Amino acid sequence: MSAPADALEGWAPIRVHEGNVPVVEWCWLDGIGFDDPFFVQTVERAFRTPFSLLFRRETPIDALAGLPPGLEPTGFIFHGSRCGSTLVSRMLAAASRMLVLSEPLPVDQVLRASASERERTRWLQAIVAALGRPRRGERSYVVKFDAWNACSLGLVRRAFPDVPWVFLYRDPLQVLVSQFRQRGAHMVPGALDPVLFGLDRAAVIRMPPEEYCARVLASIYRSALEHRDDRAFFVDYRELPGAVFERILGAFGLDCDEAERARMHELAGLNAKNPNLLFSPDGQAKEREATPALREAADRWVRPLYEELLAC
Amino acid sequence: MRERDRARDHPEVDSLEQFARFRRIVLADPALEQRLQGIADWPSFLDAAIGAAAEHGIALSETDVLAARKQATRSWLERWV
Numbered sequence: 001m002s003a004p005a006d007a008l009e010g011w012a013p014i015r016v017h018e019g020n021v022p023v024v025e026w027c028w029l030d031g032i033g034f035d036d037p038f039f040v041q042t043v044e045r046a047f048r049t050p051f052s053l054l055f056r057r058e059t060p061i062d063a064l065a066g067l068p069p070g071l072e073p074t075g076f077i078f079h080g081s082r083c084g085s086t087l088v089s090r091m092l093a094a095a096s097r098m099l100v101l102s103e104p105l106p107v108d109q110v111l112r113a114s115a116s117e118r119e120r121t122r123w124l125q126a127i128v129a130a131l132g133r134p135r136r137g138e139r140s141y142v143v144k145f146d147a148w149n150a151c152s153l154g155l156v157r158r159a160f161p162d163v164p165w166v167f168l169y170r171d172p173l174q175v176l177v178s179q180f181r182q183r184g185a186h187m188v189p190g191a192l193d194p195v196l197f198g199l200d201r202a203a204v205i206r207m208p209p210e211e212y213c214a215r216v217l218a219s220i221y222r223s224a225l226e227h228r229d230d231r232a233f234f235v236d237y238r239e240l241p242g243a244v245f246e247r248i249l250g251a252f253g254l255d256c257d258e259a260e261r262a263r264m265h266e267l268a269g270l271n272a273k274n275p276n277l278l279f280s281p282d283g284q285a286k287e288r289e290a291t292p293a294l295r296e297a298a299d300r301w302v303r304p305l306y307e308e309l310l311a312c
Numbered sequence: 313m314r315e316r317d318r319a320r321d322h323p324e325v326d327s328l329e330q331f332a333r334f335r336r337i338v339l340a341d342p343a344l345e346q347r348l349q350g351i352a353d354w355p356s357f358l359d360a361a362i363g364a365a366a367e368h369g370i371a372l373s374e375t376d377v378l379a380a381r382k383q384a385t386r387s388w389l390e391r392w393v
Contacts, residue, residue: 007342015391028349044388050357051349053384054377055335105391185392 008067011057013130014043016109022123024064024106024130026057033136035093037086037273039104061110061123070132071099071141073160075252079168080220081147081186082178084240087272088168089144091244094263095256099138103146104131111152112196121159128160140254148186150220151196153227163231164251167224169309170237172217172302176294177286179213186220187213214297221305225312234312241268327379334365334372335380 010030017023029046036042047053079085086102093100101107110123132141149156150167157165179187186192189212194204197219204212224234233251235243244264249256256264267275290298338344344364351357358374365372 007339030349047385047388049349049352050354050361050381051345051351054331054380055338055345055348056384057339191392 008057008059010135012133012135013064013106013127014056016061016106016113016123016127017058018109018113022061022110022113022115023058024061024127026059028052028055030135034099034101036102037090037275038102043105061126064126064130067130068133070129071134071138073128073132073143073163074140074254075142075248076156076160076163076165077142077144077168078150078153078165078224079144079147080150080170080172080175080217080224081184082175083168083170084237084272085144085147085168087240087268088166088235088244088248089142090270090272090275091241091264091267092142092248092252092254094267095140095254095260097137097139098254099132099134099141100144101131101142102144104143106131107143108146108149111149111155112193117155121155124155124159140252142252146186147184147220148192148196148216151223153223157227157229161231164233164253165231166233166235166248166251167309168235168237168240169221169224169306171283172214172221172298172306173290173295174237174283174286175217176210176213176298176302177289179217180209180294181289183213186216208293208297210291210293210297211301214294214301218301218305221302221309225305225308228312234309236310241265244268324379324383327373327376328383330370330372330376331380334361334368334370334376337368337370338364 008026010028011026012029013024014027015025017025027043027046028049028051029042032042032046034042036045077085077088089100089102092098106127107124110120110127113120113123115123128143131143145156186197189204189207189209194201197216199212199215199219207215228234233247235247239247241264245261338348348357348360348364351360358377361377362372362374
């Protein structure tokens with residue numbers, strides 16, 4: 001159901017439906033913060049309330065321009081997946097008055113919409129502003145993008161040229177072993193349009209999975225390197241969690257007090273995606289688990305780019 | 313197709329249409345919206361929704377609300393499809 005802008009207090013955009021004019025779907029979230037490791041988990045938590053599940057509002061995407069302006073983004077996080085980005089976003093979220101959105105679905109949807117780059121740029125600005133409306137007195141606002149959104153960095157930088165961004169990367173073999181244990185959407189052939197990664201649709205069908213995944217990761221690393229600018233900060237997984245304090249807080253212009261830093265340290269010892277578990281480094285286990293085919297694919301397609309990232 | 317036949321052949325569609333009518337009324341009525349927003353459990357919500365719908369002349373049943381719940385859940389889970 002369509003809604004006037006002033007009826008959206010306490011509601012949040014949760015997804016975008018494509019059409020001649022994209023429609024934004026809003027969910028009643030009042031009282032619930034984006035405290036979960038991922039955006040969709042918070043939405044699903046809201047769905048436990050019957051009203052939130054059953055009643056949604058809808059607005060044409062152009063109506064977002066009529067909303068009170070949200071916070072200006074403080075920083076963006078891009079990553080190669082399995083590189084510690086959830087840890088970083090969780091640590092930043094420990095700071096008070098900080099709104100951190102982790103892989104918000106509407107952002108990915110406008111980035112991958114079937115529309116001109118000009119339209120997608122405008123929609124991205126609108127949806128980031130709508131998501132950034134402070135709900136609990138937040139003053140800073142960080143968006144962690146989906147891994148494959150790094151392939152849209154050109155568009156994001158044009159939409160938000162002044163926002164500092166961090167790119168998190170990791171030894172490609174460790175990323176690929178993790179993906180082979182449990183794949184993200186971008187590592188499942190056909191789940192996302194392979195053209196996004198510069199791959200031919202027909203060729204992907206016959207491609208060995210090791211090669212497909214390695215080339216997707218290579219495309220993400222390459223895009224990050226190509227869009228490197230004076231607002232970019234590249235962080236290797238091995239630099240975490242220290243790099244949060246030493247580089248990322250400064251890159252985003254954030255000033256945290258001792259209590260906030262203590263909370264961040266505490267979070268660094270927990271498993272970011274499941275805060276009920278303690279974090280345990282598993283890099284060596286991943287190395288042992290790697291098959292020869294995966295090693296070869298990592299070395300051939302991604303390692304040269306990883307070396308370039310290390311030199312940044 | 314006559315209304316009665318349609319309801320018999322496609323009961324879920326009929327339920328969803330019935331709930332959609334109720335939804336339009338709720339979202340146009342801030343006081344009713346606020347009342348329903350504050351209900352955390354399904355048994356209480358079912359009672360409140362069915363009662364509120366009746367006040368507006370809509371014969372909403374528990375089946376209608378549960379069909380809407382199923383459709384909303386499925387729509388969210390199918391977001392990747």
